[in-house]
Amino acid sequence: MAKKLSHFSFDLPEELLAEYPSENRDEARLMVLDRKKKTIVHKKFKDLVDYFDEGDVMVLNNTKVFPARLFGNKEKTGARIEVFLLRELNEEQRLWDVLVDPARKIRIGNKLYFGEDESLVAEVIDNTTSRGRTLRFLYDGSYEEFRTKLSELGQTPLPKYIKRDVEPEDEERYQTIYAKVEGAVAAPTAGLHFSKHLLKRLEIKGIDFAEITLHVGLGTFNPVEVEDLSKHKMDSEELTIETPAVELVNNAKDNKKRVCAVGTTAMRGLESAVSSDLTLNEYDGWTNKFVFPPYEFSIANCMITNFHTPKSTLLMMVSAFVGHEFLMEAYTEAIKEGYKFYTYGDAMLIL
Known part of the structure; x- marks a missing residue:
């Protein structure tokens, strides 16, 4: 089981770090992983609509980045x-x-x-x-x-790996289209791929959207400096989950529907507010939840996420959800196929 920092090391060619977003939000590439069948399929992000049905719920983090x-x-x-x-x-x-x-x-x-x-x-x-x-x-x-x-x-706080100057389009593209509650210093990047058109198509198909707010801090990107992951401490981030989201998510769980966390921040928010009967609770406070293997997820049974950098806490969470060997196989394929990594990179749907 991947419990050590060294398990999350891999060679990532620098040219695969995305300096710019895709031309259109929903035209980013999408790798679809099926955890049961162990299959890898290559799609576009707009094809997401084919994988969801009426009554499924997508959990969106509606935090808004401020010019920090x-x-x-x-x-x-x-x-x-x-x-x-x-x-x-x-x-x-x-x-x-x-x-x-x-x-x-x-x-x-x-x-x-x-x-x-x-x-x-x-x-x-x-x-x-x-x-x-x-x-x-x-x-x-x-x-x-x-x-x-x-x-x-203030300027849009693009991550340090992007070496170019901030451009006018970054102000809009480094923000999800459903961003509402100001307070983040980094964008919940999996959500950057949703366009208004795609959200409308999902809505027409009967997919529900549960909004939570987790204000992403820089701690998300702090390097892990201990080999034993259980000794790493996450920074606290402010989290709010209100009644409408709780009802949508628990109803979908009761009806055996998909509950899809859009991004690691949405997943961390959900896992920070689990009740003793493994349903979602309301929440208003701070969370420093660190998810790494082995870990039993209680709420979401599906996840959308970007491709993450070596040894990052985000990679560790996704590994816990997918299974380490299968994830590393998918990452090897992503590098071979030239998928773009990190903030402005491509996306992965994990079923």
């Missing part, structure tokens, strides 16, 4: 500093948990200026980790005006 990457200048020296907003700590005091780069230059008491007119200022009030800081933003306007200013100055 800011560039400012340090007082006196004018050094350019990147500030990555992680989470708001206190609305009234305008306190934020952030990462700064380069961190060695940023100390408690330093001020940072943002915008050409330097209309937004932040003061460093605490060190949290080697790169982590607590900032207090100094801004005279209302809270709404302050958030608008952050949005104006």
